[in-house]
Amino acid sequence: KLLLLGTFVHSKTRQDLDFLHKAGIAIDAQGKIAAIERDAQDLSEVKARLLGKLGWDEAEVDVTEAAEGQFFFPGFVDTHIHASQYANAGIFGKSSLLDWLETYTFPLEASLKDLSKARRVYSRCIRRTLSHGTTTATYFATIDVAATNLLADLCLSMGQRAFVGRVCMDSTDMNPAYYRDASAADGLEATQQTIDHVRRIDPGFDVVSPILTPRFAPSCSSEAMAGLAELHRQTGLPIQTHVSENPGEIQLVAQLFPESDSYTGLYDKCGLLTPRTVLAHAVHISEEEADLIALKGSKVSHCPCSNTCLTSGSARVRWMWDKGIDVGLGTDVSGGYSHSILEAARQAAMVSRHVAMGIEQEKERERVKLTVEEVLYLATRGGARCVGLEDKIGGFEVGMEWDAQLVTLGEVNDEGDVHDEDDDHGFVDMFGWETWDDRVAKWLFNGDDRNTKKVWVKGRLVHRRK
């Protein structure tokens, strides 16, 4: 059992953060929040209140205090990341999507059938994302079953909550001969093997869950896509894919599937648009496609860093929200260079400003800009909604699970100065007069993993910064 004491910050609504000061949260042996107390005189009063309320003995709890200048924040949710591409993060040259896949991506992914190489790439990806506060990751692995199952094993042993997708790609049009499923049926059979494996290692899918993963329409036959949709109907498992990322890709979909009226419409016809579906990108979707996504309750993973790296375009988050679509953030490593959701959140803020600069009407221009509160919502509760875990993670409420990070911005010294020369607090230089809103904004725009001291998943300490 755990007791966390100090200041807690989390999203209350999409627009507002809630700050709990002189507060405490008690975590039970299952990793769930058992009680929350706030606004005490001091931390020893909070502790006494929590112990009294729950009838717990002080000896049975492990106490973590956030010092002045530190706060607890929900763990980040990465709704779209290719663990298999982690070794290529930062390497994308001048490519755009289709030539990037051919030049950089397919060769790396294919090479991970070597399990010792897969282990190196996957374990580093998990370690690094955990250290940046990502407590839940929605992963694409590769077509190789053994390597995909290894990724699931590693997430479980290292303690990262994860959705692990064995990638389905059977089309002979898009995929190279050295890296594709032999047939739609083969791809489905391989997917089933990963589902069976994950059920063996984590029977309730409590920490690791399989996710059905048709790579994207150009890589898949209609038969493969319809087969995965059928598997979803039988199992209720979530689905992830890419949609409308890049103009060349959209043209290719129109060529390969001339009978479908749109990219999104094609997925719908195959039965892939469900409330458990996460569609990465959706940069160039039409009004009708956005309406269809909203109608079906499917989610969008916004990957701003990737969309800029691969010059895909600028997704319109405010517009998707206006349509009623749930949106989360994805790093999309290695389309995106960064494995950090904090970086994705600031890039989301920047991309929304680029979208704004293209709008003439002043009121609308102001409206499309995303605020600090909004991008941090995308990084936590918004992402949790996308992956169907909004009742478990993304915020601090009784009954939710303790997926969180302890953030430090420096500790106040005797002079009341928050910056400590001897300590390594990253790029966040505090002066002591900042409001809590200022502090959070400085963390968002100047912070990095040096500010993430400790990370927990389901109450288990999974990372601690030395």
Ligand code: GUN
């Ligand atoms: N579309 C199909 N495959 C991929 C991929 O690996 N990354 C990105 N960004 N888009 C894709």
Ligand code: ZN
């Ligand atoms: Zn992707």
